[in-house]
Amino acid sequence: MNDPTVHIPVIVICTSLIGAFLAPVLGKYRPALVGLMARLIAPVNALLLVILLRYVDAGETFHYYMGGWAPPWGIALSVDYLAIYVALIIHLVSAVILLYAKDDLFGEVRGDLHRWYYTLFLLLVAAMTALAFSHDFFNIFVFTEIATIAACALIAIKPKKECIEASFKYLILSTVGSGFILLALALIYMVTGHFNLTLVAQNMGAAAEAYPLNIMVSLALLIVGFGVKSALFPLHVWLPDAHSSAPSPSSAVLSGLVVKIYAVVLIRIILTVFGGEVLAAAPIADMILIIASVAIIAGSLFALAQTDIKLLLAFSTVAQVGYIYMGISLLSETGTMGGLVHIFNHALMKTLLFLAAGAIIHQTGLRKISDLDGIAKRMPITMAVFSVGALSMVGIPGFNGFISKMYLATGAFDAGKPVFILVILMSSLLNGLYYLPIVVRAFLGTNAEEGKFAKDELPLSMTFPLVILGLACIYFGLLPGSLLELVRKAAHYLIAV
């Protein structure tokens, strides 16, 4: 335990936390420094996680005990590939979002609230990271709550009526979800006597034998609770309003990261804690698979009907969350890989699209898709990057979205359920139906008032993150080797149980 790298998970959480609570004080006296600090923390943490990645032994999950107390008494963090992978995504993507936020915030959030914005953002990042590493039910609950409240506040910080309303809706529904989760945890604790995931998993077999109803009810409660938070299809009602009305960096982080963390936590709990016996007793995986398919198709269909660009992107998130659930509930290695790799790919693509949409709104104030005819003449780089994101979403080979779709499709075949390939292809088509017209309109559409769009590009601090994301989409579309290696290890961890 003398190796200092073992502390990295805690340090990563703590630095974000420290940053979060330094921000309001620092922001009061040195407002310029707050943003700088926030923009430094995320990449440094990402770097730390990369170092950690090199030290984690393959296949072996190692646990970090808070205060040196072993599980029945202490709180444990689990350091495995899945956790590091997810944490890495969180920090990399939020680093890019924070870069973008520097100038965008001035248009959307009142100046004296900027420091609080960074507080909330870093708090959210800390909570998400902690969720990724938590190996303890109660900690999961606590950080779920922190993340939820921080996310709500990130929406409500924009002084607009619909933001408050959307945030309120989100808050109420997630609180209901939290209630479900808490109840589920109580039930699990009741029959197993533990909160630590490993110990619960060990006692699960006996508990399921003695109190099958208890376990099933808690499983159902967990699915509903985390389903609400991760916007699994019929429980997604809060998402479109919340994600579309929030300030653009918030939309990006909410759609790109937050919903997926809950999905990962749920999946980790279902697969590693409840395990094979419980899954065999009830068709949980098949059920989630079907719900996810419905989510994919329905989300896309809803998106098709939208006229507001951010609403469209938000509905598309509903569909994309379905991909993640689908991939992992296929229970085949390639399928799980597909689901996991889609977490990363979707984080890149959706962040990119939301930031690009935010850039358009920032620069022109236009939100309706029909108003965007010929916008590419005005903002060529933004729209070029947007097109990369859109093509990636559709699943054009050469862009990263294709990789996840391909793995999902092969996973569906491996699992002996080729029907779901059709669902994936169907949704690709629907994605094409609603993403490509935007791109076509932007580049080829002619506006009634010619010359309305003089070339008017964004400041560099906003263009740069967009371009980075666009290049990342192409890079991971062409050379996903290292990413897939990591994802394969993470998938092994989930499937091994």
Add this chain to the structure above:
Amino acid sequence: MTEIFHVMVLTFLIICAIAVAYIRDLLSAVILFAAYSLMMAVIWQQLDAPDIAMAEAAIGAGVTTLLFVVTISKTRRQE
């Protein structure tokens, strides 16, 4: 003897809880809620959880009630 006490406290707790849900006058509901919290604190104490009892008494019966009262004074008294 303690049995009877437990039954009494629990009965009162349930009555309070139902009454809070049914009563139209919000201020009365808040006061009933405070009573509910006090009962709850007693129960915590009886369940050998004195620190929870203390927190419940201070927060449930004290601060939360106050915040509710303030909210009512800012809005309406009737549901």
Add this chain to the structure above:
Amino acid sequence: MDDLVLQTITRILMPFIQVYGIFVIVNGHLSPGGGFAGGTILGASVILYALTFNVGAAEDLYPDDLAEAVESSSVLIFVLVGLFAILMGANFLTNIGIFPSPETGTLFTGGFVTPLTLAIGVKVASTVITLFTHLFGEKKP
């Protein structure tokens, strides 16, 4: 509420309430209580003050700037205490062997527990007060 009786009694009571709150906080590791309960009691004393005098007086007693600083720094103290253990080569928040814990029977036997509960108590008290004053005084956030 300009009631002389109330105001006088509040003046007399406040120190006692606060001492009790501090007692609960500091004794958190020995007896029932701790940062959360004690903090609430501490906060309640100021709320009482605000109710009997007026909110403005409470705000003067406990200004917003101070609240911000206290709330931020109390979390920072918590985290830094945890990180201190890492610096000393043990796990996050390790107590035994890192922080001095005198012989049993004296008050400060908890190692870092006392400073942590103090931080929690101050944070909770501050939060309770600001919640109340913001809600009651309807100040801009």
Add this chain to the structure above:
Amino acid sequence: MLDAELVKYLPVAAVLLPLVACIPLWAIEQRSAQIRDWFAISINAISLGLIVAMYPTIARGGTIFLEFPQLLPPFGISFKVDVVGFSFALIAAFVWLLCTIYSKSYMEYEPACNRYYPFLLLCLSGCLGVFLTGDLFSLFLFFELMSLASYVLVVHNQTKEALAVGYRYLMLTLVASLSLLFAIIITFEVTGSTSLVSGNYFPAASGLASITFFAFLAGFGMKMGIVPFHIWLPEAHPVAPAGASALLSGIMLKTGAYGLLRVIYQVFGMETVSGAGWQTMLLVMAGITILFGSALAIAQRGLKKRLAYSSIAQMGYILMGMALFNENGLTGDVYHVFTHALIKSTLFLCAGAIISATGKHTVDEIKGIGYRMPVTMTCFTIAALAMIGIPPLNGFVSKVFLSVGALDAGQSAYAVILVISSLMNGIYYLPIVISAFLGGEGEAIGPIKRRFGLEMAPSMMVPIVILSVAIFATGLMPEGFALQLSKAAAQLLLSS
């Protein structure tokens, strides 16, 4: 003679050069239109040169193979050139070069040239990629690149009509590529690899196999424009600028044919295809496509639209040739790829020249054009006669091989269909020619736009003339270069 190691990199270079050249092209075109044109043309020429440089290896019966497994796992990208791919790539690059030269002057009066050339190069890259790759997945990748880039060419004029047509094209392309992806994934899962080598067959016919086959058929058939999937074709080809229409009809349709050839012969194998009754189905589809395309072509008044419907009929020939499963049929099939590429691009380029000089779009309006634009109409006439199948021209050769193939296969009905179709070709091509030369002296047309004192700019005329000469040349030398390649390709496919 090139070093063997160097030869390995030729296909990659030929495919990637146009792709990479888009970036300098984009930089150049901000400055000078003149340099832009020449740059695009020279890139095309280099690509053609790189393909020609593969000829010695191919002529020895060798294949060129190179793979990049680290790209896009689990499939990887691979390049493999055999005589089939080489033949297709050669004709594609050749016609592409001529069309790019043609575009130089043609596009002078069109908007947004700066968009036209990069996408033309992207399309070329995708198209050559389809022909030169060694596995289904890489093929799919480049197929997708070509389809998306060609969308931009289709909607080039940005008119309402073009955008509406383009939308339909885009969506059908998406459907096609998704069904291809579906088929490729199943092929990968069933056979364990997607590489296009002989013997890597899909196991004998089953429910899954037929689903896969139909998915392939839908995907490639959509691109080819065979009948149930043709709906986008007659709309999309005419709205594009002439140079692009010529390529769309002359070359890009062949990517579908190429894919289908590979699928039939190297993924499923002849036994499976004929055993499951798909051969009969393909033949019936081909017959319907030929008759349907020809019949609708007769009904068209628009010049380019008539040419587009004629393309559908010609793709029917190619589908028929590949479904006959014998050497003569297959030779005719590959030879018809050459033939049709030359003829159809000549026709479209001539049509483009007429339209740009006179502004007339329909067949009836161009009576007597032969007096105003003699060179154009002569070339048009040669191509039309070749299409009908008049003996010394190359269209005759492919029809002979196809008919003999049909008879060899015992499908004499299809030989009859070929004859009927030739007759119908005559019905819709000859009136144009006759009225052009005998329908008066073109009073109705009014004065045409002359450039450099000629009926069209020299850089437009030269490609048309070269193409017409090529039509003659391939027809006059029955044992010529094209036929040898076709025969070798047919033998290779049949032996796999």
